Amino acid sequence: MLLARRYGLLALVIVLAVIAVAPLPDFWITQLNYIGLYSLVCLGLVLLTGIAGLTSFGQAAFVGIGAYATAWVTLNTGLSPWLGLLAGLAITGVSALIVGGITLRMSGHYLPLATIAWGLSLYYLMSNLDALGKYDGLLGVPGLSLFGMEVGQGRGFFALTWFIVVLAALAVIRLLDSRPGRAMRALRTGTQMAEAMGVNTLRYKIVIFIIAALLASVSGWLYAHYQHSVNPSPFGLKMGIEYLFMTVVGGVGYVWGAITGALLTKLLEDQLQVLLPWLIGTSGSYEIIVFGMVLVIVLKYLPSGLWSLVESRLPRPPRSMDWADAAALPERRKPAAGELVLDVQSIRKEFGGLVAVNDISFKLHAGQILGLIGPNGAGKSTTFNLVTGLLRLTSGKVVFCGETISGQRSREIARRGISRTFQHVRMIPDMTVLENVALGAHLRGGKGVVSAMTGLNRQEERQLMREAQRQLERVGMGASLHEQAGNLAMGPQRLMEIARALCSDPALLLLDEPAAGLRHKEKQALADVLRQLRSEGVSILLVEHDMDLVMDVCDHLVVMEFGTHLMEGTPAEVQQSPAVRAAYLGTEH
Known part of the structure; x- marks a missing residue:
């Protein structure tokens, strides 16, 4: 799966390079710019909803924080928009830490309701503060420049936006294939098992919430300097629901589902705004009705989203086993x-x-x-x-x-x-046997989220994989390293669980x-x-x-x-x- 994601990243880069030099009309460059902005928010929702199983309707509020922060800083202090980005990220990070620390202790329907309340609260705050221009917003936000070149419009903005999207996608891919990433992938269905392996599940939920908020904030920063103005309208509950709609339709559990959902939703929305008034004979936001019907159909027949069709047909080559010469992990004194x-x-x-x-x-x-x-x-x-x-x-x-x-x-x-197995096998079905067992060594590693997203955890990953392979071979499952855990019979699943417990030493x-x-x-x-x-x-x-x-x-x-x-x-x-x-x-x- 990891290699398939990386091939997808390479394909995306090639497509973007072709678009950048192709003589496309400005209309389509503008469309792709907005798709890139939406994709950043959806990438965060892939982590938050698809990986951690946490439903949020409030991501548009974090987009608004990023947009308003940079607009206020650049208009009132004359500082560079890049400092506005830092200000937006700082405010967003603190806000997400506070909101996440409160709401993520909730379960069931309380969490979505809490994010709705958060989104509405921030929307009305932005709409009523004199310093933010109330409902009129802030006008005259300067464009972006990079190394003296204007990149605030057209193809320059296209290149910057999609460069950031590609970097974000690569960072998320690296994160999911790491020690903290395996812990995060256990949050949706294996919280109790993960805690027994030493994972602080609440901490990882908060970390995911903050990452998703920061990605939304970057999208808001780009939006403010692209539009040269900000007002509360794009940051309300309606847009928060739309972001979630894009992610679910594209494939909430897949990195490329985020981009797919943003692409299809934006194109469908534009076409419906032209087609529906012509068919019905009157104007109105009828595309929302169509979106609702599409969502019901997708949830009924493709609950994993449209990208699951692509993923099911992509070859899944085994992970490159590059850890043979990795140093052994230290062992505890018995x-x-x-x-x-x-x-x-x-x-x-x-x-x-x-x-x-x-x-x-x-x-x-x-x-x-x-x-x-x-x-x-x-x-x-x-x-x-x-x-x-x-x-x-x-x-x-x-x-x-x-x-x-x-x-x-x-x-x-x-x-x-102390390590344990369970009476009823606890595992992550969509992870490989090797990844499931490596989760058992969580406490024997120390690299965090930043190291994972930047690729600085490679040496530790090799050590963890070497240990996972050693324990699987010990219980007689050395031939099943790359098998998807959910495909195993009950007996091998129990042996895998024993290997996972042994991996914690x-x-x-x-x-x-x-x-x-x-x-x-x-x-x-x-x-x-x-x-x-x-x-x-x-x-x-x-x-x-x-x-x-x-x-x-x-x-x-x-x-x-x-x-x-x-x-x-x-x-x-x-x-x-x-x-x-x-x-x-x-x-x-």
Whole structure:
């Protein structure tokens, strides 16, 4: 997919170069200028809505901030429009940080409603401030010049605008194929899993919100100097809805969907404004009705947008494996053999009047595989979630390597060296197996968004990919690196999830039914992996219904029944217990 995006970037550059020198009428150059302005806003919405799953109707407000900031600065101070750009970006960044910090804590329909309120508020603020010219706006905004050349109109503006669009598209492509990009791609469907891998999901949502706002602000800066004036009309809620419409129709999950949507919407709007009055015999904004019908049709038959048709037909060559000579990632110090790693002390979880886990206690030592077994509904997975911070304790305490971790967030617990899999596989289906596993190494990298967008993270990326490949080969999935994760059967998905957990270099590994869906030989290979991990000093807490695997690899077992502690001991002791046979393994014949 990455190579397809880069081929698309090359094709776009070639097309733009041809247009720049072709004898096109000024009308079409003007149209392409506006399409470029819209594309910048839509690129931000691809990140915000398509990648992070956050719906915003307020992007036009950020366009307005960029436009008004540069207009006011250049008209009232005489400073260069390029300083106006910096002023707009600064104001937009602070505004987005404040608005995002408040609204992104909301979920469901509250977030779109909050962005509508934000957009309306800013629109009426711009319309009523004397300093901004109220509804008349600001006139006489100077054009842009670069190295002494006027680029504020025509082909000069076309070249500048699309140069910025290409740079923005390249930056977004690089971002999505990076450590922070993988974390961002997990936000829409895998927030809980991402937090368990150490990702601060709220922080990344805010970062995406700010990036989308800054792209909109750049569009507003260009617009102000292209129009030589600004007024509130283009920055209202109607335009915010239109930006979202463009992105959804083009393909909200695709970089090139942003440009496709802007192109088709602008051309369709212009043609409908001429065609519809001729057909109906009266003038009016009837194109909005057509846009609504088009949106319904696209959502019904092409929910991923028009670009999904192109993407489904593009070849997806495997990622270039350029990390063979990359340095190995540093590994954490493992606790010494026999050292107490996990001490679970009388933990309890109540859901209303239901007691799911009732005062469970057990200890796990370094280099030990501890099995947590019991019939369905015994509370095993709930116990896992309490240990890893996905659920809050009602009472009790969890101590890891001498430090109390109960009450901490799951990402903070992951940072201390605890990694896990899930009872129901959690993954990002449209990412490759390699990318899914590399997400597990999130805490072992440090490069951020700026490094990713500028390509300065290359060395770290090679290290992360090398580690992801190593862990996949360890679980027997070395041949599936470039397979799309959603195409895997259940068994390989579970092995991929184990590899992802191992990628974090854990001191304690929690595996929730890892053998479910595996064939006999895959189970044997899994048992070998677990023994190897034990020999390397990794402690393992295992929930599993396959008793052959449990009895084969576990050193100690804890048996639960209806959320209570039934008994514990060695596998031989548990097998000989009449209470266990009656409750779980079957009555003695």
